[in-house]
Amino acid sequence: MTPLVAVRKLEVSLGGAPVLRDISAAVEPHQIVAVLGGNGSGKTTLIRAILGLIRHQGGEIDLFGVPQATFRGWSTIGYVPQRASVSMHATTVREIVSSGVLTPHRFGPLRRSERLQVDAALDVVGLTAEAGESFVHLSGGQQQRVLIARGLVKGPSLLVMDEPFAGVDVAHQREIAAVLDSQREHMAILIVLHETEAMASIIDRALVIEHGRLAHDGPLSGHAVAHRHEHEPPSRPPRIVTEVASGIINRHDREGER
């Protein structure tokens, strides 16, 4: 089966400084793949390169089996950016989600079928009652669900998400995780995460990036650690992924020594 995303020997530099080096990975249909790593490791850079938002200096990126440079099927990809990157004041929830149905050659008001798509996406994230509310008046968790609905509205085959849990408490992270889990039969999800607690049980594979290099590509071995963390007192700060990632790497090192 053709991978939805195939990255081979990817090299990305920003401002002349190398950020990603020799990254090779793939996302298969219906997989939920997490991109993990510490701050500045290159997680967001990887997905921005995959989406063509920044140029890569070396290697190849294929989307749905087509080289990225000639790929035109952007309507099959949903994108959920970091919440801080959007400017949504004086905008309602429905307006934001409706913008997700646009295509390069589509003009004019929404058709009835598209309005139904918007309704369905709002229903999936549980925000039907808030459709007419101002985005800025919602809580952080609700705002994140609005952006997810916008990413889902076209019914994409691949949903790319950049730290959707930033600023969202664990309870709401689990709600969002439940939404994503309910969509896995329709699409693959490539998700940048800083914390894995809420998603640990539904992640199929983890790509762990350390200092711009792929340090791990496989099952989320830190799953047990993250799961155990669920029973810790809520006042304790959430375990960050770097700890999970270093646990994976250390375990691999120990197994290698044996």
Place this chain on the structure above:
Amino acid sequence: MEIFTMPFMIRAIVAAGLAGVSAPTIGTYIVQRRLSLLGDGLGHVAIAGVGLALMTGAAPLPVAVVVCVLGALLIEWLRQRGRATGDIGLAVLFYGGLAAGVLMASVAGQGAGGLSAYLFGSLVTMSPTDLVIVVCLSVVVLLLAVGLSPQLFAVCADEEFARVLGLPVRLYNYLIVVLAAATVTTAMRTVGLLLVSALMVIPVATAQNIFRGFWHGMAGSMVIGLIAALTGVVGSYYADLAPGALIVVVSIVFFALSWPLSSILHRNHRRSSPRGRRTDDPATSPLAAGKEA
């Protein structure tokens, strides 16, 4: 109603009405992009166009349109390439355009005083030819700004998301600044180049206080801008005042009145809103309910 018997007043009213509608329309996008002072910078560039026209003896309005559009394209080109931040680019527009305009007006023997009617608006300076240009440009601005509103909204609200959708984001960004430049110059005869930016921003801010949502806000700002522009032009005739200044003062009065109105509307909305149930509470959200079921 003697003002409707005077051709120059009819021209001024038509031009002001069009500026009152088109300036807030394009202003809605500019405010969404958090570039509220772009209109001010473009107004200063247009002053250079007026100065150039005075120096060369050409008609001021067409020259100002061309110079302002070129300046707008330049600043957007610099912004897209990261060669200048929005602030620095606007500062260059402010001072370079103003200085060039005054210098060229001085060379033409008119000095800064010769620019006064263009800086603050004048009821008597609108010629029939100017009116034709203003009507044509305003119609084009309104058609594009309203017709492409879903695309322009997507680009202004979240540029990266619009790029992932495959929208021609660079083209739309250029279009927004060109439409803003055309709007600034078409309003220079009635509102004035130094004050037109207020008509692009204040009705938008007023509408955002009263209406909820991007498109309701845009429609509301068009109505508020139209009322302010017509009130200002007609009032300036009877009170013998500069029309641009009166239009801006009326706009600010509307903005001030929108605050208490906004409080009343929001209080009523909160009472009737489903958010009174706070569905972001995990215990009451539909998602949680679904899971429990």
